[in-house]
Amino acid sequence: MTAPGPDVVLREYGPAVSVPLGAAAGRALAASGVLQSVTPDPAQDGHWLLRAGSHVGALRTPGGPVVRILPKTPVSRIFFLLGFSLDPERAWRDDREGTVDTGTYDDVVPALAHAVERRVDAPLRQGVLQGYREVEESSLVVRGRIRESDQIRRHFGRTPPVEIAYDAYTADTAENRILRGAVERLLRLPGVPGPVRRRLAHQRVRLADALPLVRGQELPRWQPSRLNSRYQPALRLCEAVLRGSSPEHLLPGADPLAVDGFLFDMNQLFEDFVTVALSTALKEQGLAPRPQDSHHLDTAGLVRIRPDLVVRTLDGRTPVAVVDAKYKVEKADGRLNADLYQALAYATVLGLREAHLVYAAGREPTRFHEVRGTAAGADGGGLRLYRHSVDLAREPRQLLSTLRDIAALLTRACSSA
Structure with missing residues (x-):
């Protein structure tokens, strides 16, 4: 059996790397879904092209090398x-x-x-730490209480052994x-x-x-x-x-071949951070944030939408703003217009005057787009779609300050609603 080669180092959303892999190990890695792409290398027999996506950490396939995925963020x-x-x-x-x-x-x-x-x-x-835990067991001596129904069913009433239950002070x-x-x-x-x-x-x-x-x-x-x-x-x-993200996959109908490791999904981690930080700040302002607040886009209820965060008034009845976190760099070249369409759909369904997109990095801390054809609000403007940037390269204190500023903007939306 060939010994696994040296570790393969990939970078989050980096270029594909050609790696010598057996066919079974390559298929297992592709089936795991933890890399953005896993394909045979057309230029070199016995090699596979591996490209990482948003997952960072380490994983391995039996008989294959350890794959380490380095994050862009420290x-x-x-x-x-x-x-x-x-x-x-x-x-x-x-x-x-x-x-x-x-x-x-x-x-x-x-x-x-x-x-x-x-x-x-x-x-x-x-x-x-120790504590009390209820234990049920068969014993030669009576301790605690006899489980009469189990005693009759299992031993026809004869003793010993005795079916008992008792509270044990244990480290278990x-x-x-x-x-x-x-x-x-x-x-x-x-x-x-x-x-x-x-x-x-x-x-x-x-x-x-x-x-x-x-x-x-x-x-x-x-x-x-x-x-x-x-x-x-x-x-x-x-x-x-x-x-957490701990992939363990078996190929159907094949010999057991597991892909095992530990990975962080940076998409999910960034979304959790933004949602928790904004929710904590908004609660202090007397608002009711609702993470993953589910709604339907259509009247028939066939198309479900689930924004990362819907901000409601304290009684929880009236939505005042919606937020969606995006673990990618906000750009102005049109490639992220789909995010604006998504935010517009959220605002339309919820009947809001504004929607907010929070990116992991961008050109400006905050800017907005005013949607044409929307009725003017109390401030004289139409529906606004905000883009915020939370640069993960900055120090924690600065990150939290940025999230507090976004929370303050959401709070002002409530007061003008």
């Missing part, structure tokens, strides 16, 4: 966006990049592994199972540095009394409380790891 900024989306209240108070500690790593998977290990280590240094809690699941997920990933891998293994030993998660089952549910407050930052990040 890794520290990516984890600031992630940390803000997970815990906006803390981020508003402390808008430094240290919201999620990525160490000195400038690649996604090493930074993620380091961040999770640091977050998990902090609460475990104070001891592993939902919180510890989530932490252990995230640690084990990261230990399986390619590209985790040796020192970080050893620290993750140490955390797994600490969490050994928690049962491992079962693949395919829902994550255990936990409720925020005073008792688990020290766990909460770690739990939010670990749930993001376990629910």
Whole structure:
């Protein structure tokens, strides 16, 4: 069996790279859908052309090389966006990049592994959280209460064994199972540095009394409380790891050939950041933001539209503005006119005087287009379509300031509605 070659390095939305791959590995990578394009290289037998899209991170196919996708945005900024989306209240108070500690790593998977290990280590240094959990089992001695119906059904009333149920004070809690699941997920990933891998293994030993998660089952549910407050930052990040973009695909009718790794979808991450930041700021202004507020374009209800954010009055009844986030550079060459048509459709369906597009970068911080043929509003103008730019290359404090300015503009829309 041929050993996997060296890592393949792609760049987010970068040019295609020709890579030696077996046919099965190439088909598995194409079926995974995590790259923008995966096609046989017509110029070289046994090679495939790989081009990355919006996903960044690392993945691998058995027998193939590890594919690393480097982001355009600095890794520290990516984890600031992630940390803000997970815990906006803390981020508003402390808008430094240290919201999620990525160490000195400038690649996604090493930074993620380091961040999770640091977050998990902090609460475990104070001891592993324990709690009560109901246990049902067969036993030779009576403990707790006898499950009479199970006793009769399974043993026809004979004893022992006895079907019992009792509350056990244990470390096998939902919180510890989530932490252990995230640690084990990261230990399986390619590209985790040796020192970080050893620290993750140490955390797994600490969490050994928690049962491992079962693949395919829902994550255990936990409720925020005073008792688990020290766990909460770690739990939010670990749930993001376990629910994140972790491709595992099998080709139908073929031998098991998995594509495995961890990837951030920058489209989704930017959308989450913009939505959470604007929602948090708008709530402080007495408005009711509604993320993913679904509507229909047509009267028959056949065409569904779902803006990223609909801003409503405090009672939630009246929409006053709509926002859609776009992880791309706003340009003036006509190629993004479809975004304006989309925003116009949102405003028309909701009966609004304005709609807002928020881009990851652009030529100007804010500008607007006034739509011809629309009735004049209180300000004397017609329907306006705004374009905003949130440059991810800027410092976190500047990013948050830009989002606050956009929230203030949305608040003014409410007062003039």
